[in-house]
Amino acid sequence: MDDVQILIPREVPLGGPRAMPVRRTLPSRQRSLVGAWCFLDHFGPDDVAATGGMAVPRHPHTSLATVSWLFTGEVEHRDSTGAHAIVRPGELNLMTAGRGVSHSEFSTPDTTMLHGVQLWLALPSRARGNDPAFDHHVPEPVYVPGGIARVFLGELFDVRSPVATHTPLTGAEIVLDADAETRIEVPEGHEHALLLDDGDVTFEGTALEPGELGYVAPGRRTLTLRSATGARVVLIGGEPLGEQIVMWWNFIGGSHDEIVEAREQWMAEIAGPTTGPTTRFGPFPEGQPDALPAPAMPGGRLRPRG
Known part of the structure; x- marks a missing residue:
């Protein structure tokens, strides 16, 4: 069985050059999904007082x-x-884009410290044309050997989230x-990754540093976590997607041309009205800050990954 693959985070600005810095481990050169x-x-x-949040x-x-x-x-x-x-600590907010959605995110005025994760799920091709949707769920904490878990998607520790997903995942x-x-029982056909937020942890015998993501391939029926001083981790996993995607900026599609089309439609929408039957990403409330324009497309064709 393969060893744990460690993905090292890279720092990027969220929302623009003067935005809050975040540490990104997916996608990476070593792994896309x-x-x-x-x-x-x-x-x-x-x-937030120093960075603007x-x-x-x-x-x-x-x-x-x-x-x-x-x-x-x-x-x-x-x-x-x-x-x-x-969005509050310990509460899931899942926005499903389907064929297209737009949204904004601002830390609240009362927030002094901001800490968490943001993740994306690629939709399978059969769900890409669906209507956009939004789900909210507050998972109950579950006492497990050695700690407490909050299962926000999928099933783990005999707890199933009520929020539906388009592929089997956790x-x-x-x-x-x-x-x-x-020790966590998991489906043998699923792959998994563990993010260490704080503290110390060994994942299947491999020590992680804070911010690192440890990946294990399908084939395991259990995952073992150990901590000497205590830790907070986020576990993600799922059945391999089984299809390639094209991913650029805030878009996922099945081809380079689909991404180009989405970009063109977005730029047309933010240049004019955001209501009517032809809009893909609206409507949106009035009186909000100006929308983000899409960056220029790269010179070559986007390559599929996955």
């Missing part, structure tokens, strides 16, 4: 679902489905006690 999970940003603890004006998505999961602080979410929600926060060992 873990099941359907295709994107993982880890941020904080971020002093999260300030991401309206922007588009296609063919993916976004997961916001906070440890500290709050984020105000608005999207073109009409959803308006405050997402959970686990807080480990000091001198703890936890």
Whole structure:
């Protein structure tokens, strides 16, 4: 059986050059997907007074679902489905783009420290044309050997999230006690990855540093976590997607041409009215900050990954 592959985070600005810095482990040169999970940003603890916090004006998505999961602080979410929600620690907010959606994210005025993760799920081709949707769920904490788990998507520790997904997958926060060992039963056909947020952990015998993502291929029936001083980790996993995707900026598609089309439609929408039957990413509430324009397309054709 293969060893644990460690993905090292790289720092990128969220929302532009002057935006809050985040640590990104997915996608990476070594790996594009873990099941359907295709994107993982880890941020904080971020002093909002110093950095300005999260300030991401309206922007588009296609063919993916976004997961916001906070440890500290709050984020105000608005999207073109009409959803308006405050993202709070321990509460799942899942926005499914389908054929197209737009949303904004701003840390709330009362937030002093912001800390959490944001993840994307690639939708399978059969779901890319679906209507956009928004789901909210507050998972109950579950006491497990060596710690506490909150299963926000999929099934783990005999707990199933009620939020539906388009592919079999798992997402959970686990807080480990000091001198703890936890063995987790998982589907043998799923691949998994573990993000260490804080503390110390060994994942299947391999030590991770804070911010690193450890990946294991399908073939395991159990995963073993150990911590000497205690830790907070996020476990993601799922059945391999089984198809390639093209991913660029905030879009996922099945081809380079689909991405080009989505970009052109977005730029046309933010240049004119955001209501009517032909809009793909609207409508959006009035009085909000200006939408983010899409960057220029790269010179060559985008390559599929996965």
